[in-house]
Amino acid sequence: MSRQIMNAPTSPEDALAGALTAEYAAIWAYGPIGVRLTGAERKAAVEAEAAHRSRRDGLVVQLSTGGGTVPPDRAGYALPFPVTDRASALRLAVEVEERTAAFWRAVLPASTGAERDRALAALVEYAVRATRWRRSAGITPLTVPFPGRPG
């Protein structure tokens, strides 16, 4: 990196490890989400889970070949609220996409070049998927002004 960055809050490895833990949790969450959905929504959940698995796999390879620490997956993750029906499943899907988007957003300042491109692609994809889930759930507005921004 040719430019010294002052007050860089996170190292690239820490940011990527954070994204990996978010992907683990997202994959886990799509289990209870998927069983509450049917038809096109079920299919969308399967596709979303596949996208998170693909990014998880990429991160595991990247972190392990880079000599970094690969955070382990857990047996289970605490859901922010119980998933008991279609409505709560869709709300959780929105939240999962927003949260993983936030972790990829945090990779942006800690990366350059192709790595930043990948992080941005993830942020954009998850933000768009959150919008689709909001539409399914009937949540308005469909968008947030700053996808992935904390607070």
Add this chain to the structure above:
Amino acid sequence: MVLTCPVVMGRTTRPDGSSQLSRRAVLRAGTLLALGGAAAPLTGCGLFDRDDEPPEPDPHAPLVDESLRLAAGLRAAATADPDLAGRLVPLAEAHEAHATELARVIGTATPSGTAAPSASPSEAPPADRAATLTALRQAERAGRDTATQACAAASAERAALLGSIAAARATHLEALR
């Protein structure tokens, strides 16, 4: 200290995306910068103010203007077709929030009041709602691509903001389907 100086920040290269901007847009962005330069204290940058040349425009100043144009287009469409207002106004507000936040990090004056609907390309009510939405989607798609390029080339300090703006424009594209 030096890294916080807007003059130094302005030296970063910007990706090529300026060809879509009208001369007026560029001029307006320049005006915003000049106003900001006059209003903001530049005490930390005194070393660089050694001639009378105006400061080099910030590479992201055109994004402020683009945000305001996207907002104006949405507000004009909402005015012309009030049934769409519930969908379009939140998107316009997001673009205005982007303009405000970008202006803050660039160090220009907050561009409140410059998002007048008069900047919209068409004053006449749209004959066809589908055509209106198609045009708005095209504008969001172009805006998404501009912000994506800007994020790729940005400093670490601005990468997250520009990434959120690119993502927001992509979600607008989805919301306008």
